[in-house]
Amino acid sequence: MIHSGKKPLFGxxxxxxxxxxxxxxxxxxxxxxxxAQVPDSLLPRNLSPxxxxxxxxxxxxxxxxxxxxxxxxTWTIWLAKTxxxxxxxxxxxxxVRMLEQGGSLADAVHECDGDRDAVAQxxxxxxxxxxxxxxxxxxxxxxxxxxxxxxxxxxxxxxxSRGAGILAxxxxxxxxxxxxxxxxxxxxxxxxxxESHTTxxxxxxxxxxxxxxxxxxxLVAAIPAVVIYNHxxxxxxxxxxxxxxxxxxxxxxxxxxxxxxxxxxxxxxE
Numbered sequence: 001m002i003h004s005g006k007k008p009l010f011g012x013x014x015x016x017x018x019x020x021x022x023x024x025x026x027x028x029x030x031x032x033x034x035x036a037q038v039p040d041s042l043l044p045r046n047l048s049p050x051x052x053x054x055x056x057x058x059x060x061x062x063x064x065x066x067x068x069x070x071x072x073x074t075w076t077i078w079l080a081k082t083x084x085x086x087x088x089x090x091x092x093x094x095x096v097r098m099l100e101q102g103g104s105l106a107d108a109v110h111e112c113d114g115d116r117d118a119v120a121q122x123x124x125x126x127x128x129x130x131x132x133x134x135x136x137x138x139x140x141x142x143x144x145x146x147x148x149x150x151x152x153x154x155x156x157x158x159x160x161s162r163g164a165g166i167l168a169x170x171x172x173x174x175x176x177x178x179x180x181x182x183x184x185x186x187x188x189x190x191x192x193x194x195e196s197h198t199t200x201x202x203x204x205x206x207x208x209x210x211x212x213x214x215x216x217x218x219l220v221a222a223i224p225a226v227v228i229y230n231h232x233x234x235x236x237x238x239x240x241x242x243x244x245x246x247x248x249x250x251x252x253x254x255x256x257x258x259x260x261x262x263x264x265x266x267x268x269x270e
Contacts, residue, residue: 055206063184067177074221080163092243171223174218177218185211
């Protein structure tokens with residue numbers, strides 16, 4: 001082998017010329033990667049419930065706020081009606097036990113002592129009819145008392161049922177309100193896809209998540225409302241049964257002729 005001080009021929013192939021090296025570096029810098037990068041503005045945002053609410057469209061925000069308010073109303077009605085029904089049921093049970101002990105209508109009126117609960121209203125209404133009838137007990141008197149008792153029962157039932165209709169409305173409409181928010185949010189997501197000219201999941205996911213949050217809130221508002229409404233309906237039905245028992249006891253008092261002829265009531269107690 002002849003040593004001439006020059007590098008072997010293969011060394012020329014292994015070392016690129018300076019111009020070629022510069023060209024390769026330039027291409028490596030200028031050529032974009034195979035997978036296009038998504039701008040920072042299009043990357044997934046905060047996908048916590050609060051973050052999705054803040055980033056949602058104004059219409060979706062309004063839907064979410066309305067559903068949250070409806071849920072608050074549901075639990076407020078549940079708390080208020082539970083306390084009211086418990087107190088009213090306790091008083092009605094005490095009055096019914098008092099009437100079952102026998103006694104007279106005058107004693108029952110004395111026990112009311114100015115109270116305005118439902119059974120007290122039944123007792124005072126019966127006494128008022130006895131006063132207006134002049135102490136004459138006949139079939140017509142019993143029919144008039146029965147009509148009075150029926151009216152008082154209906155009035156007391158309507159009073160104790162106030163607010164339950166709101167629960168039925170919330171339970172029936174909340175899922176559809178949430179669905180409207182979802183449809184609106186998904187529509188905005190597709191508009192955003194069209195404007196950004198990309199179908200990258202990082203662009204699509206936040207808008208769809210915000211839209212689905214509206215449906216979730218609709219279910220959160222509707223399911224408790226339906227359950228609470230059915231529960232209150234059962235409790236109210238039991239309360240009305242107590243009023244019916246009290247009315248039956250009053251009719252038994254009348255049929256036995258146990259009343260105070262001298263009892264005077266200043267006005268109707270209905």
